Amino acid sequence: MSTANPIPADLLERIAARAPGYDAANAFCTEDLDELRAAGYLRLGVPAEHGGQDLGLRATVAVQRTLAKAAPATALGLGMHQVWVQAARSVRARGGSFLQAVTDHAAADHLLAFGVSEPGNDAVLFDSSTTAEPDGDGGYRFTGTKVSTSLAPVWDVLSLFGKDTSGPEPVLVHGFTVRDDGGVTHHDDWDTLGMRATQSRTTVLDAVHVPAERIVRVLPVGPNQDPLTFGVFAAFELLVASVYVGIAERAVELAVTAVRDRTSLDGARRSDDPDVRRALADAQGAVDAVALQVDALARDVDDLVDHGARWFPLLVGTKARTVDAAQHVVDEALRVVGGSAYRAGSELARLARDVRAGQYHPSSRDSAARTIATALLGPIR
Known part of the structure; x- marks a missing residue:
């Protein structure tokens, strides 16, 4: 793929042609993901030296806008992967390295998803109803319910976010789990008015263990500029x-x-x-x-x-x-x-x-x- 045309026109045409079927069947956009992955879409924001297109946020916004014209639900769902890739670019550009694993996963064509949203939690990133229990070795076990987990049927790597209340002050813990870790259950409950191909299902975390090397940030509860x-x-x-x-x-x-x-x-x-x-x-x-x-x-x-x-x-x-x-x-x-x-x-x-x-x-x-x-x-x- 070239930077000028990251998603070829013929692929966009096929994606647009499939969109009505996914919507009618309330099905995940599997073929879209397969073709986009093969075309290098998951690596759009990965540095060129690691096999990516090295696109920044502005260029990725333009790609997503074009993809949405063909299939909004495909763009929205797969866009969650691009959010993580661009977050890692932002952290790196500002001198941090703690999201390097995100870039490494994307470079390997692993699909990243978000396990952040929770029922009734309008604080979003500033508080959590999910519990994060320390394992004593720097890792955590996450227990709780997440909602609107886009890419639920197919993610390779899922971000987790919960609150540790074991210390003198509660803290918010961010980490990543992979499919093989287990403990993650998705309900088949995504039957919505629109954006059906995202399959953003409810997710139940049952003491999901994230080892220390996959814990990326521990932050105070409440608004912050981290x-x-x-x-x-x-x-x-x-x-x-x-x-x-x-x-x-x-x-x-x-x-x-x-x-x-x-x-x-x-x-x-x-x-x-x-x-x-x-x-x-x-x-x-x-x-x-x-x-x-x-x-x-x-x-x-x-x-x-x-x-x-x-x-x-x-x-x-x-x-x-x-x-x-x-x-x-x-x-x-x-x-x-x-x-x-x-x-x-x-x-x-x-x-x-x-x-x-x-x-x-x-x-x-x-x-x-x-x-x-x-x-x-x-x-x-």
Whole structure:
């Protein structure tokens, strides 16, 4: 693969052709993963000397945006691997080496997934309901329930995150388990409105043992600016946002094609209707605005720009605005195209279901607003 075209056009066409079937069958995108892995997708962010494309966050955002136009669920699910790879790049660029194992796994084409989200835990990376029990040799045993574990049927390496309360102060422990370790059970419970091919199933951890050499970070409970937190947060927010930019772009493309090919009974072209033209112009403007925001922040991550305390408000605000804009654009496309788009088998109808998943990824609109308000006004007293 070349840097200019990391996913060949013919592969994107096959991925797009398979997307409706995965959605209808509520099945994981197995063939997509197989072909993308063979094409070097899992190594996009790996340094060239280790067999990768050496893409930074900005370039990977562009890849994910393109992949999402073909198959949003494939892009979102496999994007979790890219989040870890880019988090490792961020840590390395800022002088750390504790995520080197992530880069090594990616270089070996191992698929990385997240075991972070928990039911009812809106603190995300800043607290955990999963217990991390020390084993006495620097390792831990993790017990708890995780939700929205994308790539559940197929991951090779799963990140784990839990709280150790055995000391004078509780701490948050980050480590990695591999399939052969055992103790991980996935429920077959991913039956959702959209993003079905991610198969982001509920995961139960039963004293999963992670040895000391696979524990990568121990942090205090609560908000922090640790390189791990920043690396994961920046990559997650922007790579997830890029998927929704791709959805919005595709919705505009579908709407433009539909109105160009349509005429009314009197022969008037739908594309000449001033209301349609205004609606599509506004939709494209909304896409342009969020696409530029996501691209600019990803560039700043790569370039080590120091936004200081502004980083987190900028990241959460951009992700939340992107999701809201994408949903608005898809809804406008449905309205402009008309009743044909409302059929269950139409691509726009699938996008309308997929786009609504965005509100459930951290950070939500409400969480983003709280973060921004705290940055402006300070914490609530």
